[in-house]
Amino acid sequence: MLFTTLGGTNMDAGRRGRGLAGIARFSLSLLILASVSAAQSSSPPATPPASTGTQAPGAAPSQDDESSGFVFKKEVEEVVLHAIVVDDQNHLITSLARDNFKVYEDGKLQELTSFRKERVPVALGILIDNSGSMLPKRAKVNQAALQLVEASQQEDRVFVVNFGDNAFLDQDYTPDIGKLRAALQRVETRGSTALYDALIAAVDHLNQTSPLQKKVLLVVTDGRDNASQATFQEALRKLQSKNGPVLYTIALEQNEGRDDGHRQSLHSLSEQTGGTAFFPSSLDEIQSIASAIARDIRSQYVIGYRSSNPHTSGIYHSIQVQALDGSTRLRVATRAGYYSGNDSH
Numbered sequence: 001m002l003f004t005t006l007g008g009t010n011m012d013a014g015r016r017g018r019g020l021a022g023i024a025r026f027s028l029s030l031l032i033l034a035s036v037s038a039a040q041s042s043s044p045p046a047t048p049p050a051s052t053g054t055q056a057p058g059a060a061p062s063q064d065d066e067s068s069g070f071v072f073k074k075e076v077e078e079v080v081l082h083a084i085v086v087d088d089q090n091h092l093i094t095s096l097a098r099d100n101f102k103v104y105e106d107g108k109l110q111e112l113t114s115f116r117k118e119r120v121p122v123a124l125g126i127l128i129d130n131s132g133s134m135l136p137k138r139a140k141v142n143q144a145a146l147q148l149v150e151a152s153q154q155e156d157r158v159f160v161v162n163f164g165d166n167a168f169l170d171q172d173y174t175p176d177i178g179k180l181r182a183a184l185q186r187v188e189t190r191g192s193t194a195l196y197d198a199l200i201a202a203v204d205h206l207n208q209t210s211p212l213q214k215k216v217l218l219v220v221t222d223g224r225d226n227a228s229q230a231t232f233q234e235a236l237r238k239l240q241s242k243n244g245p246v247l248y249t250i251a252l253e254q255n256e257g258r259d260d261g262h263r264q265s266l267h268s269l270s271e272q273t274g275g276t277a278f279f280p281s282s283l284d285e286i287q288s289i290a291s292a293i294a295r296d297i298r299s300q301y302v303i304g305y306r307s308s309n310p311h312t313s314g315i316y317h318s319i320q321v322q323a324l325d326g327s328t329r330l331r332v333a334t335r336a337g338y339y340s341g342n343d344s345h
Helices: 013-018 023-039 132-150 177-184 195-209 232-239 260-271 283-297
Strands: 053-056 078-086 101-105 108-110 112-116 122-129 157-163 167-174 214-221 246-251 301-305 316-325 328-333 337-339
Touching (some): 101 301, 122 132, 167 195, 195 232, 232 260, 246 283
Parallel strands (some): 122 214
Antiparallel strands (some): 101 108, 316 337
16 A cells, blocks of 8 residues: 555654655565566666656546547547647747647657647646755745645646655645645644655656556755655656656755756756746746746647557657747657656555
8 A cells, every 4th residue: 555654764743644664665675576577678778768648547548629628538548748839939839739730759650549639637736845944935936836736727626745864745636725725734744855756756656556547746855865765767757757747946055156067957856748847047936937937737739649669568659849930849748758657566
């Protein structure tokens, strides 16, 4: 089970019932098994091409559906990409049709099996750094997070994780803004930052329990990871699972100044999923960033295809998506690739 404490993990007694504590260690043991399997088959490219996509486990390709309905059939596997398109001025382009897109997997052109541009329900995980240095920042962080929640649709489901040395699931999936507000206000800042462990636990939670196909994670932190058992590469590998979420990160600079290595790590984790890493210079920028994230989530094209490439479990498949408006090539943000097989269980 996902919410199991292994190896005598310490957990605050008052939070035992809702804890994600210990999941990092549990997830790490799963990662070790998955990495052994992957090592017997292939390694991912050092820098896969940057691009938001997911694969719906057991989901059948639907016909073109640009209406307000949401179609999800469990029959055959389809690689599903959530793509944002902008022009050279960084303006969102939301009027494209199916024929404007080409999708390549491992360099081979794929035949699209579905295309939608309506708003589909989202499973959103909000992960807030609960380490000691975040205490004076939590009020504005919580306000921005609630702004993102309030921009949700009725069908969306949101959960909240507070993490420091350990990660706690303070509110599981709910559309109830009151419950989400209470979870965000449950501030017990202490200890260090186990960011990678929290990410892995949240991806596992999404992959194993989400009732929705579209998945997004938002992480707000103010420090580099200094407490995880998992490594950066293990967190990246988990995010690149074929049904992995889009990751957005908001990194608040600390007084000691900019950490380029930490910035690059957050950039890589986000961009490989089709998300974005933000580095505001002040707390006053957080709300506008939350608005931008909400806009991106609601402006995505949903593009599906069934891969024509042979799939062996643990093999990394790169994805590139091209969008043309007439002769004008547009920029597409979507998933950079995925590992075949399902290593999230």
